[in-house]
Amino acid sequence: MTDTMTEPATDTADRQDRPEGLATEGLAVGYRTRSARGRGANRAVLSGLDLEARAGELTVLLGPNGAGKSTLLRTLCGLLPSLEGRVRIGGADLARTSPTALARRLAVVLTDRVDPGLLSVRELAGLGRHPHTGFTGRLTDADHAVVEWSLKAVGAGHLADRPAAELSDGERQRVLTARALAQEPEVVLLDEPTAFLDVPSRVALTVLLRDLARDKGLTVVVSTHDLELALRVADAVWLVDRDRHVHAGAPEDLIRSGAVADAFDADHLAFDPVSGTFGLRRTARAAVAVDAPADVLPLLERALAREGLTVAGPGDPTADRQVTWNGGDRFTLTGPGGAVVHSFHELTRAVRTW
Incomplete structure (x- = not known):
C-alpha cells in the first residue's frame, strides 16, 4: 500500500518553537x-x-x-x-x-x-x-x-x-x-x-x-x-x-x-498475554498427548482447543488418547474410535467423539 514517491516539503514556517503532540x-x-x-x-x-x-x-x-x-x-x-x-x-x-x-x-x-x-x-x-x-x-x-x-x-x-x-x-x-x-x-x-x-x-x-x-x-x-x-x-x-x-x-x-x-x-473469550491473541475459553473435557513437529504443534493446539481438548505434556498420565502427525496432512488418532485422517477438518470431526 505504500509507494515510492517524492514527499511534499512540509511548511514549517508557522510551526517553529511549538511543543509537539x-x-x-x-x-x-x-x-x-x-x-x-x-x-x-x-x-x-x-x-x-x-x-x-x-x-x-x-x-x-x-x-x-x-x-x-x-x-x-x-x-x-x-x-x-x-x-x-x-x-x-x-x-x-x-x-x-x-x-x-x-x-x-x-x-x-x-x-x-x-x-x-x-x-x-x-x-x-x-x-x-x-x-x-x-x-x-x-x-x-x-x-x-x-x-x-x-x-x-x-x-x-x-x-x-x-x-x-x-x-x-x-x-x-x-x-x-x-x-x-x-x-x-x-x-x-x-x-x-x-x-x-x-x-x-x-x-x-x-x-x-x-x-x-x-x-x-x-x-x-x-x-x-x-x-x-x-x-x-x-x-x-x-x-x-x-x-x-x-x-x-x-x-x-x-x-x-x-x-x-x-x-x-x-x-467464552480469553486473552493470551504470551501470544497477544484471543482464544476460546472452554472447559477442557479431555487431555490429549500430541506427537508433532514445532511448526505443526500450534495448529494442532488450536484445532483441539476448539473441540474442548487440551494438549498434555509428554508422559502425562491424564492423557489416555493421542494424536500423531505422520507427515503432510495425515494424522493417526489413538484412543476411543481411533482412526487415520488426512486433514485438519477430518481431525476435528473425529475427535468430537472423544
Whole structure:
C-alpha cells in the first residue's frame, strides 16, 4: 500500500518553537444536559484524564463498545466541548485556538457518512488543502503535488479521476484518510479508519499510519476495534476499561499489567498475554498427548482447543488418547474410535467423539 514517491516539503514556517503532540490536562468528557426546568447538568463519561500522544508515534485508543472512545475522540478534535480540563495540540489550548489555526494543526477522519456530491476523488482529497489556500481556495502546483502524494500514500492514486460517489466504503475511507494527510497537520485523529477494509488492507493502512507518524513526525491517534493488530503495531495505547478508567502505556505495559485481559475477557473469550491473541475459553473435557513437529504443534493446539481438548505434556498420565502427525496432512488418532485422517477438518470431526 505504500509507494515510492517524492514527499511534499512540509511548511514549517508557522510551526517553529511549538511543543509537539497532543496532551490532556484533567480532562472530563461527556454531555451537557438540560432538565425540564431548564437547569443544566453535566454527564461525564470519562474524567480526570492526563494523557499524552507524542509526535512521531502511533497511539491507539481501545476499549469495549460504549466505553466512551468516540466521545473522547470528538472532544479531542473540538466537536464536543470538554466538561473540565483542557486539550493541548502543539502546546496550544484547543478551546482558545481559532478554527483556521486549528485546521492547519489538526486533521480528523470520523465514521460519519460523507456525501461527496459530484466531486472526483482528487477533488475530495484536495479539500484538505483549503486551510492553506487562503480566500481564493485555488490550489497551486505545490498543493496539487501534496494531494497526489496523499492519494498515493494510502494506495488510492489509481482512483484519482473516479467520481467519489462511486467508491466502495473501503475506498472512500482511504480517500478520506488522504484528505486528512493533504492538510499536512501536526496531529491526525482517526475514528475506526479500518472499519470497512479487508484484513490485508487493515494491516497495510495501520502500518502506513505508524510509518507516516515516524517519517513525518506526525502525532497519530486512532480509535479501533482491531485489538490484536493494534497491540502489534502501535507505539502507545490508551485503553478504556469497563469501569471507564483509562490506562496508558506501551502495548506490553498494558498486557503485562492485565489491563487488556480485564477489559476484554468474556465468558467464552480469553486473552493470551504470551501470544497477544484471543482464544476460546472452554472447559477442557479431555487431555490429549500430541506427537508433532514445532511448526505443526500450534495448529494442532488450536484445532483441539476448539473441540474442548487440551494438549498434555509428554508422559502425562491424564492423557489416555493421542494424536500423531505422520507427515503432510495425515494424522493417526489413538484412543476411543481411533482412526487415520488426512486433514485438519477430518481431525476435528473425529475427535468430537472423544
